[in-house]
Amino acid sequence: MNPDAEAPVLVELAGVRKSFRRGGETLPVLEGLSLRVRRGEFFALMGPSGSGKSTLLHLIAGLDRPDAGAIRVGGVEITALSEAELTAWRARRVGFVFQFYHLIPVLTALENVELPLLLTGLDRRRRRAHAELALELVGLADRRGHTPARLSGGQQQRVAIARAIVTDPPLVVADEPTGDLDRSSAGEILDLLEGLCTNLGKTILLVTHDPRAARRAHTVRALDKGVLTDAREALDPQCR
Amino acid sequence: MLGKLWIRNAARHPLRTALTLVAVGVAILAFGLLGTLVEAWHAGVSAASANRLVVRHAISLTFSLPIAYRERIRTVEAVRAITHMSWFGGFFRERKNFFANFAVEAHSFFDLYPEYRLSEEERLAFLRDRRGCVIGRGLAERFGWRIGDAVPLQGTIYPGVWTFTVRGIYSGRDRGTDEKQFFFHWDLLNERLKERMPPRANRVGIFVIEVHRAEEAPEAAIAVDALFRSSPAETRTETERAFQMGFVSMSAAILSAIRVVSLVIVVILLAVVSNTMIMSVRERMREYAVLRTLGFGPGFLAALIGGESLALCAAGGVLGTAALYPALALLERGFGAYFPAVAPPAETLLLGGLACLGVGALAAAVPIRAVLATPIVAALGRVG
Numbered sequence: 001m002n003p004d005a006e007a008p009v010l011v012e013l014a015g016v017r018k019s020f021r022r023g024g025e026t027l028p029v030l031e032g033l034s035l036r037v038r039r040g041e042f043f044a045l046m047g048p049s050g051s052g053k054s055t056l057l058h059l060i061a062g063l064d065r066p067d068a069g070a071i072r073v074g075g076v077e078i079t080a081l082s083e084a085e086l087t088a089w090r091a092r093r094v095g096f097v098f099q100f101y102h103l104i105p106v107l108t109a110l111e112n113v114e115l116p117l118l119l120t121g122l123d124r125r126r127r128r129a130h131a132e133l134a135l136e137l138v139g140l141a142d143r144r145g146h147t148p149a150r151l152s153g154g155q156q157q158r159v160a161i162a163r164a165i166v167t168d169p170p171l172v173v174a175d176e177p178t179g180d181l182d183r184s185s186a187g188e189i190l191d192l193l194e195g196l197c198t199n200l201g202k203t204i205l206l207v208t209h210d211p212r213a214a215r216r217a218h219t220v221r222a223l224d225k226g227v228l229t230d231a232r233e234a235l236d237p238q239c240r
Numbered sequence: 241m242l243g244k245l246w247i248r249n250a251a252r253h254p255l256r257t258a259l260t261l262v263a264v265g266v267a268i269l270a271f272g273l274l275g276t277l278v279e280a281w282h283a284g285v286s287a288a289s290a291n292r293l294v295v296r297h298a299i300s301l302t303f304s305l306p307i308a309y310r311e312r313i314r315t316v317e318a319v320r321a322i323t324h325m326s327w328f329g330g331f332f333r334e335r336k337n338f339f340a341n342f343a344v345e346a347h348s349f350f351d352l353y354p355e356y357r358l359s360e361e362e363r364l365a366f367l368r369d370r371r372g373c374v375i376g377r378g379l380a381e382r383f384g385w386r387i388g389d390a391v392p393l394q395g396t397i398y399p400g401v402w403t404f405t406v407r408g409i410y411s412g413r414d415r416g417t418d419e420k421q422f423f424f425h426w427d428l429l430n431e432r433l434k435e436r437m438p439p440r441a442n443r444v445g446i447f448v449i450e451v452h453r454a455e456e457a458p459e460a461a462i463a464v465d466a467l468f469r470s471s472p473a474e475t476r477t478e479t480e481r482a483f484q485m486g487f488v489s490m491s492a493a494i495l496s497a498i499r500v501v502s503l504v505i506v507v508i509l510l511a512v513v514s515n516t517m518i519m520s521v522r523e524r525m526r527e528y529a530v531l532r533t534l535g536f537g538p539g540f541l542a543a544l545i546g547g548e549s550l551a552l553c554a555a556g557g558v559l560g561t562a563a564l565y566p567a568l569a570l571l572e573r574g575f576g577a578y579f580p581a582v583a584p585p586a587e588t589l590l591l592g593g594l595a596c597l598g599v600g601a602l603a604a605a606v607p608i609r610a611v612l613a614t615p616i617v618a619a620l621g622r623v624g
Contacts, residue, residue, distance in 0.1 A: 058617050107244070116535065
């Protein structure tokens with residue numbers, strides 16, 4: 001299903017440049033990149049290792065800053081925000097899903113999901129209710145008391161997705177969310193992400209190596225040497 | 241949630257946490273013991289009366305004064321009462337059974353030292369028996385002595401075995417009063433000296449005088465010393481507090497060393513807790529990056545890391561303080577003769593608590609700075 005072509009733009013990048021310094025040498029990663037992602041769109045970004053796709057994701061999510069260019073998310077020029085404003089903005093507007101789940105190992109599944117709600121001012125009872133609902137949405141209500149060590153990789157990633165959506169952010173960024181999972185678990189995670197987009201209207205920004213994952217997206221683009229290109233080459237027909 | 245994270249993070253490496261707790265506990269125990277030791281050293285100064293003056297030989301305390309001085313000192317207007325005491329230096333059976341023992345002027349001594357509480361009945365029994373003695377409650381408990389027991393003391397300054405009968409057991413008016421002393425009749429000592437060593441007879445170690453009002457003490461001291469100026473045995477009169485401080489001053493170097501060691505202990509404590517916190521935080525760098533990604537700011541991270549560090553120090557401090565009391569009881573058994581029973585002073589406990597809090601805060605400072613200075617993206621990629 002394609003997103004509504006009339007839907008407003010949620011993410012807009014214009015002339016974004018980013019380079020890193022390594023050993024006195026400057027390595028350009030993104031070179032004048034421009035991009036638009038509409039609200040409710042499932043957008044996949046592919047590309048070889050070192051192509052800059054994770055860097056792009058970090059910039060859009062406000063985890064890093066570009067050297068030049070502008071990034072607007074939901075009408076907010078995030079490149080102009082101070083560090084404290086950016087931190088507060090992330091808490092309200094972005095949900096994160098990482099390749100290695102990054103759950104807090106000493107907290108239970110429910111407590112991990114509850115974590116972002118500590119920044120919302122909700123009382124404990126309401127926080128618990130929201131966290132339980134998010135766990136139900138990912139099908140893990142019966143594992144609420146389990147710590148990450150007692151969950152499989154797929155279950156941990158579902159908890160991470162529940163944590164990403166519990167504050168109801170409009171944008172969910174997922175960096176290789178199936179990269180550490182078996183085929184069956186990866187399918188479940190992709191089903192969940194697709195469901196977030198179609199049922200809850202979330203905008204999903206997915207970075208992946210996996211053509212199977214990318215094909216779930218409405219829009220697939222490839223990043224090569226800091227420039228966005230056509231994704232047809234990346235979506236090898238043999239993988240379909 | 242913060243509380244849960246403090247406790248559960250601290251419990252992630254039980255052995256490391258236990259070793260750190262033991263290290264903090266031992267450090268606070270040592271800090272408390274040294275602080276109590278310094279306090280015990282000053283116990284005599286603290287217990288000194290503002291109304292009492294000590295008259296001693298001007299050259300040294302080891303020189304005695306003629307008993308005849310008593311009547312001349314009495315003529316000083318400010319003097320309300322006078323007594324005297326002489327260090328006997330005996331021990332019970334073996335040298336290790338050492339305690340302070342004095343030959344005193346029995347009729348006046350307890351009037352000038354009301355902090356040694358003795359029943360009227362026991363005081364009269366002591367006065368009636370020239371071979372009698374009065375001992376402190378602590379001394380009685382140490383050797384199991386009771387009223388009526390015969391106690392032989394082996395003399396060192398005054399050779400021979402001197403046997404006394406316990407006629408009274410005094411108790412201290414307050415906690416700082418030394419309850420481990422032994423007093424007997426100077427008259428008895430003097431009689432023997434007249435027989436065996438006449439040149440040493442009719443002399444006393446110090447006179448203790450009491451003035452009507454503390455404000456009269458400086459003038460009284462000057463007046464007393466003026467009486468004996470240019471005599472073969474000139475006197476030096478000072479307040480009891482100054483007299484006791486003289487003993488403390490002799491040990492000033494030791495006390496300074498103890499204070500330095502106390503500071504070193506705090507520095508070691510800081511190194512141990514810092515090491516634990518740096519290791520723990522380095523292992524969790526990615527978790528802190530995740531928290532920052534989720535929107536938690538520097539304040540939450542500082543509270544998370546600082547709270548764990550403070551909790552570690554506080555728990556170790558409580559352990560060390562709890563161990564301080566039994567440790568002091570053990571020390572008292574071994575060295576009780578040298579110091580009055582002293583509980584850990586409030587100042588030492590307070591300083592120990594502040595040291596724990598200070599170390600907790602300082603040990604967290606470097607890791608907090610490291611967490612906040614590491615870019616989120618770099619920390620997310622870091623494997624602990």
